[in-house]
Amino acid sequence: MSAPSMPDTSDRLIFAIPKKGRLYEKSLNLLENIGVQFYRKPRHDIALVSNLPVAIVFLPAADIAKYVAEGNVDLGITGIDIIQESQCEDRVQQLLKVGFGKCKLQVQAPVASGVSSSEELVGKRIVTSFPHLTAKHFNELEKALGKEAGSTRIQFVSGSVEAACGLGLADGIVDLVESGETMKAAGLWAIDTIIPTESILIGNQKTRFPELAEKLRARVEGVITAKKYVLCQYNIHRDSLPAAQKVAPGRQSPTVTSLEQSGWVGVSVMIERNEVADKMDQLKSLGATDILILQISNCRV
Numbered sequence: 101m102s103a104p105s106m107p108d109t110s111d112r113l114i115f116a117i118p119k120k121g122r123l124y125e126k127s128l129n130l131l132e133n134i135g136v137q138f139y140r141k142p143r144h145d146i147a148l149v150s151n152l153p154v155a156i157v158f159l160p161a162a163d164i165a166k167y168v169a170e171g172n173v174d175l176g177i178t179g180i181d182i183i184q185e186s187q188c189e190d191r192v193q194q195l196l197k198v199g200f201g202k203c204k205l206q207v208q209a210p211v212a213s214g215v216s217s218s219e220e221l222v223g224k225r226i227v228t229s230f231p232h233l234t235a236k237h238f239n240e241l242e243k244a245l246g247k248e249a250g251s252t253r254i255q256f257v258s259g260s261v262e263a264a265c266g267l268g269l270a271d272g273i274v275d276l277v278e279s280g281e282t283m284k285a286a287g288l289w290a291i292d293t294i295i296p297t298e299s300i301l302i303g304n305q306k307t308r309f310p311e312l313a314e315k316l317r318a319r320v321e322g323v324i325t326a327k328k329y330v331l332c333q334y335n336i337h338r339d340s341l342p343a344a345q346k347v348a349p350g351r352q353s354p355t356v357t358s359l360e361q362s363g364w365v366g367v368s369v370m371i372e373r374n375e376v377a378d379k380m381d382q383l384k385s386l387g388a389t390d391i392l393i394l395q396i397s398n399c400r401v
């Protein structure tokens with residue numbers, strides 16, 4: 101019986117997505133929406149895409165920036181926090197925010213300690229999964245406060261960071277906060293924000309497949325834009341068109357077609373989903389009629 105071998109990825113663009121955690125399902129969903137089809141065998145961390153020369157690799161989110169910066173991984177989805185923690189900002193192409201993974205990297209302290217600023221933790225013990233960003237933050241404070249403040253001791257743990265104060269390992273932590281529920285449940289409060297973060301599509305500057313990488317980037321952009329915008333159609337008297345265009349200028353410009361009824365035009369324009377109600381009110385007050393909102397399931401922009 102021959103030994104199982106790694107699939108041959110030599111002629112394929114390699115696209116890394118988080119193998120677990122908060123970004124896993126959302127990344128899979130994004131791949132499905134950009135028409136990337138694959139079957140992942142149980143326990144396998146590489147899957148060959150059936151309809152494109154692409155291989156999907158499943159990696160810990162925290163390692164993806166490194167693989168894209170230094171390895172032969174061509175595209176990846178990870179957090180801005182990871183890119184900065186891995187010090188890869190200048191070594192990966194930051195292509196596109198993908199619309200999920202929004203949270204903040206914050207300094208937290210036990211509510212009961214009364215500590216309410218990062219400065220009060222200088223010279224104390226901090227536990228984190230982000231030792232580089234944490235050291236940078238506290239080094240700056242140490243410089244500002246002078247030698248007598250002492251040097252801050254930073255220890256790495258790989259998860260459940262919020263437990264560190266309660267278990268006597270830390271005086272404060274640096275961890276991600278989204279809803280704040282985890283922090284609250286551990287008796288902590290946020291006393292400082294180091295960075296806001298969200299998930300991003302990153303690219304390898306030395307990719308062997310620049311055209312395919314651009315095609316996939318454009319597909320991702322299309323899916324994100326489709327989620328962000330709706331298509332608004334309305335009829336309006338030509339005299340009111342300039343005012344209506346100011347209200348809804350569109351991504352590039354509206355598409356205007358003549359109507360049978362003299363002096364009237366039909367307008368088709370993309371507007372941001374979260375502005376729909378307001379824009380409809382304004383168009384109506386300018387005399388627009390038959391204002392319709394249509395969902396965009398996908399697009400190329």
Ligand SMILES: Nc1ncnc2c1ncn2[C@@H]1O[C@H](COP(=O)(O)OP(=O)(O)OP(=O)(O)O)[C@@H](O)[C@H]1O
Nearest residue numbers: 120121122123160161179181182201202203276278
């Ligand atoms: N609560 C959250 N809300 C939004 N985005 C988050 C949250 N926690 C983490 N992230 C984002 O997801 C990235 C990966 O973190 P995540 O915790 O999902 O991975 P993991 O630690 O490998 O998985 P797990 O925690 O399940 O072991 C983070 O670097 C950050 O960008």
Ligand SMILES: O=P(O)(O)OC[C@H]1O[C@H](OP(=O)(O)OP(=O)(O)O)[C@H](O)[C@@H]1O
Nearest residue numbers: 259260261276277278279280281282283
């Ligand atoms: O503000 P919230 O909405 O509660 O989210 C924040 C929590 O999410 C992440 O933890 P995760 O679920 O990844 O577990 P982990 O700590 O084991 O990584 C993060 O490390 C925080 O603990």
Ligand SMILES: [Mg+2]
Nearest residue numbers: 121122259260
């Ligand atoms: Mg986690």
